[in-house]
Amino acid sequence: MSTSVFNSVYFARGCLWKDEAKSSQLGKRNENRLYVARSTSLSPRSLQIRNSKQDKDVRVALLGGSGYTGAEIIRLLANHPFFGITVMTADRNAGKSIESLFPHFITQKDLPILVSSNDAIFSDVDAVLCCLPHGTTQEIIKALPKGLKIVDLSADFRLRDTSEYEEWYGQPHRAPDLQEEAIYGLTEIFREEIKNARLVANPGCYPTSIQLPLVPLIKSKLIEYKNIIIDSKSGASGAGRGAKVANLYTELTEGIMSYGVTRHRHVPEIEQGLSHAAHSKVTVSFTPHLMPMSRGMQSTIYVEMAPGVTAEDLYQQLKVSYEDEEFVKLLEKGVVPRTHDVRGSNYCYMNVFPDRISGRAIIISVIDNLVKGASGQALQNLNIMMGFPENTGLGYLPLFP
Numbered sequence: 001m002s003t004s005v006f007n008s009v010y011f012a013r014g015c016l017w018k019d020e021a022k023s024s025q026l027g028k029r030n031e032n033r034l035y036v037a038r039s040t041s042l043s044p045r046s047l048q049i050r051n052s053k054q055d056k057d058v059r060v061a062l063l064g065g066s067g068y069t070g071a072e073i074i075r076l077l078a079n080h081p082f083f084g085i086t087v088m089t090a091d092r093n094a095g096k097s098i099e100s101l102f103p104h105f106i107t108q109k110d111l112p113i114l115v116s117s118n119d120a121i122f123s124d125v126d127a128v129l130c131c132l133p134h135g136t137t138q139e140i141i142k143a144l145p146k147g148l149k150i151v152d153l154s155a156d157f158r159l160r161d162t163s164e165y166e167e168w169y170g171q172p173h174r175a176p177d178l179q180e181e182a183i184y185g186l187t188e189i190f191r192e193e194i195k196n197a198r199l200v201a202n203p204g205c206y207p208t209s210i211q212l213p214l215v216p217l218i219k220s221k222l223i224e225y226k227n228i229i230i231d232s233k234s235g236a237s238g239a240g241r242g243a244k245v246a247n248l249y250t251e252l253t254e255g256i257m258s259y260g261v262t263r264h265r266h267v268p269e270i271e272q273g274l275s276h277a278a279h280s281k282v283t284v285s286f287t288p289h290l291m292p293m294s295r296g297m298q299s300t301i302y303v304e305m306a307p308g309v310t311a312e313d314l315y316q317q318l319k320v321s322y323e324d325e326e327f328v329k330l331l332e333k334g335v336v337p338r339t340h341d342v343r344g345s346n347y348c349y350m351n352v353f354p355d356r357i358s359g360r361a362i363i364i365s366v367i368d369n370l371v372k373g374a375s376g377q378a379l380q381n382l383n384i385m386m387g388f389p390e391n392t393g394l395g396y397l398p399l400f401p
């Protein structure tokens, strides 16, 4: 296709050049247009998916590029027209190239070499995506130059009460001042606050799959705040790439395993979000399970409805709450959400079912733990913080089968 034909095809489809995109109403919700970077000569080379800064406007430092969520950021950013990775860190893997750790990135030759956090230089960086283990992140973010936009995927800035952090994470909070300014990044619920945030605490994967259906139902007082029972299941990538016996093939395959029973560290995060929605204390029973699959997450939630409320009322409320949302989808009545159907995408699919027991309902929600549960939601948030339409670069359809 010649350049002029290519351009006219794109213009005909309503695409904007990137400076038009930036000066249009930035951060506008559910903008479905496709944005393309300006390119004066469109050779096959210039059409290859690329990751480094090159023509891209926002220079991103990716901390923890050698982990699973870091790799997912790299995959998603390959198609992002405005964000390019200019700095990438690792710990044990510092000094290596990304393709030596992830051979599926062999085409991404222009990505920087992984360096240790101490050797990373942030002078030419606009934004930071922090994909490090919880407990390491507060010190590292504290030392970053002011003025950078930061999305932290770890749990280090999610709990507003620093004593609660200490109780559940077993160490004192090392950046309480930063905690005060951190905004909780459950995009569909805190979009307005995220727009002006400097530091966003990206939610945990379980809390994302649980709060998305429950927050609107709690806000509208359709369900009781007690007796909420949550049974969640995660693929093994949720535990990261580090070697652990529990993640060996032999330990995972042909079975499921409950863990963190009664004391999983996501409980305070889930209760914080639900209590904020209720304006009073909400407690939940939560049990996560490790499943023999690489990615995907399902939360099955059992609730007691307020007097006189039916499952149809819950369904209608979720329909209203999410009808304009691009990434949260209430399925047709009776259709069971499956992890298969969101795999590799930034979607959360959900549905509500009347329980056989009167007065109760069962809600099922599914996400991909690495996308809406981590890196996809992080990019959705960074898009908003940098003034781009929040779906930019996130137009991945689910990967099935």
Ligand SMILES: NC(=O)C1=CN([C@@H]2O[C@H](COP(=O)(O)OP(=O)(O)OC[C@H]3O[C@@H](n4cnc5c(N)ncnc54)[C@H](OP(=O)(O)O)[C@@H]3O)[C@@H](O)[C@H]2O)C=CC1
Pocket: 063, 064, 065, 066, 067, 068, 069, 070, 089, 090, 091, 092, 093, 094, 117, 130, 131, 132, 133, 134, 136, 153, 154, 155, 203, 204, 205, 237, 238, 239, 240, 241, 242, 369, 370, 373, 374
């Ligand atoms: N996996 C998931 O589904 C989700 C994860 N999260 C959170 O995102 C964060 C990253 O998770 P994930 O990618 O799965 O984890 P991984 O274990 O796969 O990756 C961790 C990354 O951090 C680096 N790292 C490890 N220790 C240190 C340290 N002390 N100082 C600096 N860098 C270090 C690792 O480098 P190296 O490879 O060199 O050791 C690696 O790049 C975690 O906080 C996790 O809880 C949130 C939602 C979902």
Ligand SMILES: CC(=O)N[C@@H](CCC(=O)OP(=O)(O)O)C(=O)O
Pocket: 134, 153, 154, 155, 203, 204, 205, 206, 234, 235, 236, 237, 238, 239, 240, 288, 290
């Ligand atoms: C399967 C598995 O191990 N999952 C992780 C949760 C992943 C996640 O969202 O955790 P963060 O709070 O660390 O971001 C866990 O249970 O600890």
